[in-house]
Amino acid sequence: MxxxxxxxxxxxxxxxxxxxxxxxxxxxxxxxxxxxxxxxxxxxxxxxxxxxxxxxxxxxxxxxxxxxxxxxxxxxxxxxxxxxxxxxxxxRRAWETPQNLTVAPRAPTEKPARVEEQLAAGLPGADVDSILALAAERDLSPSTLDALRSSIADYWRRDDEHGGETLRPAVVGQLRYVVDLLKEQRHTPMRNGLHGIAAELARLTGWTYFDARQYNQARAYFTEALGMAKAMEDRQFMANVLACMSLQATYQDKPGDALALVTAAQDQARAAAGATPRVLAMLAMREAFAHATLGNQSGTHSAISEAHAQFGRTSTGDPDPAWVAYFDEPKLIVDTGIAHGRLGEAALAEPLIADALRREHRSNHRGRAFHAFWLARTQLQRGKLDEACHTATGALALAAAVSSPRVSGHLREFYEQLEPFRREPAAVAFEARLREVLPGEISGSPRP
CATH class of the missing domain: 1.10.260 (434 Repressor (Amino-terminal Domain))
Structure with a gap:
């Protein structure tokens, strides 16, 4: 039964x-x-x-x-x-809608109308049709596109400060709105602008899912962004999306996929007219991450050198796309340190990450939390237990300020690396602070 x-x-x-x-x-x-x-x-x-x-x-x-x-x-x-x-x-699952809702039939008081008459009575009249058609007309202008782009920039800023979980419904809603606009016939410059905005919104949605470690959804939206970029033949943005997918593959411990995706990204960028040095530097650093995850020291060092060489060619007059503006000198330096850290080269990694942290913008809570935990990891690898725990304790406030399962993942990794030192005073103090600030991140009773 x-x-x-x-x-x-x-x-x-x-x-x-x-x-x-x-x-x-x-x-x-x-x-x-x-x-x-x-x-x-x-x-x-x-x-x-x-x-x-x-x-x-x-x-x-x-x-x-x-x-x-x-x-x-x-x-x-x-x-x-x-x-x-x-x-x-x-x-929504099928069982979420109640199946047993019934309405008792009401005795008819008059002869029911034919089905055709009922349908006609339920449709709007001609006057209402014309009014609704007028209200639905959307005459877009360049200023409308500028407003949409401005909202995307604001979404990214808020994502850095607070994480993308609460932003996602608004971003997805705006993405679907723009996709609906694309279904209407418009002249080419307006369509290209809408395609670019839709592609960026799809990438941002994918990024919020990636940050939440919901990788299947992230990949679906990244793929959607890739298709939109291809439709408008924007090879640089295709490279950007492929680079995001490569980074996700490193988190999924799929270094072969990560290297293949970033190689494809570099191919797209080189085929693009006017790919800027900043874009090429960012892609080279993603290649370094892939090689480091594979444990390929020579490939990592070569990609790091390429990233620095390309970045050295940047200038204020470069026509950089807006989406690569985040890749500034502190970001180059900290990513270099993380690549060395992935290889286990802690002596090279520690001073680079520490320098970048001093120079990073204070509002980037998630990025600073990531980088602080990476610094703590490299300090721990070098035997600096007290410094590592002090750095990680300082990062807890940043981690608590942002909703990011990726940050939580880095935190748990550091906590697990403290296992051999659980009884040391510095580790005991860090664990106590961790339980106080983020009580849901670790389970079990405190160590005696």
Whole structure:
């Protein structure tokens, strides 16, 4: 006999708990399964049965030895555990709409009209049609495009300061608005401008999903941005999107994909008319990241040299696209340090990252949090435990100010690297501060 529908539903208190919402946002199914077991009494064997998974697979996920990334598996989990689709970045699930709503028929008081008459009565009259058509006309001008571009610049600024999670609905809404405008017939310059804005909005949406570590959605929007850039033959922007996808591949521990994507990005940039040195420098640094993730020292050093050589050719008169303006000298320096850090060359990495942190803009909370944790990691690699913990403690306030699962990931990595030093006073003090500022990031009781 099938299980009654009500018994499948999770408690509202669990679905609205911040820890559950955050776990769903980043698709941390190990944490989700633990919460479902602890707060809903649904044990791993039951999770496996409901979600059409093997018990061993569920156990591996809970133990952190396996990730669940395939969309069909995620959909089975949403349906099996009755997790609303929006919590996992999915469309509304069929079971979310009640199926048993009925309305008692009312006794007719007069002879019902024919179906054709009912349809006609439900349609607007001719006068209303003309009024609505007039209201729907959208006469775009260059100033309208400038306003849309200005809003994108503001989105990026707010993304740096606070993270993209709360921005995403507005960005997606504006993207769909611009896509609708593109469906209307307009002269070529206006269409090109709209294509460029739509491509940038799609890339920004992909970036917010990437920052949330929701990689499938990120890749879908990056692909959409790539298609739009190709439609208007903007090879430089295609290179930009491919570079974003390459960076995501490094986070997914797919260095082969990262190198292939950044190589394609460089090919697009070189084929573009007037690719600027700043763009080429940014792409060379992404290549350095890919080589470093592969453990290729010579390739990393060669790409770093190319990035610095290209950056040395930049000038204030370069026609740089707006999306590469972020790649300034402090960014070049800190990325150089991170590339060395990925190779384990901490002695080279530490002074570079420290110098860049001193020069970075104070409003870039997420970037400064990333870079502070990278500095702490390199200091720890060099045996400077007290300095590393002091640096990481200072970064906690930055991490708390921004909603970014990527920042949280770096924080957890540093915390895990402290394992051999857990009883040292500096590590104990950092853990205490971490539990105070970001209590949801680590589990278990404090070390004695």
């Amino acid at each position: 099938p299980e009654p529908p009500r018994s499948k539903e999770l408690p509202v208190s669990l679905l609205t708990a911040p820890v559950m919402i955050e776990a769903c946002q980043v698709r941390d199914f190990g944490r989700i399964f633990q919460l479902v077991k602890a707060r809903a009494g649904i044990y791993p064997s039951m999770i496996a049965r409901r979600c059409d998974l093997t018990p061993s697979r569920v156990g591996e996920v809970i133990a952190g030895r396996r990730q669940l990334l395939h969309m069909d598996v995620i959909e089975r989990i949403a349906d099996g555990l009755r997790i609303p689709g929006h919590m996992l970045g999915l469309a």
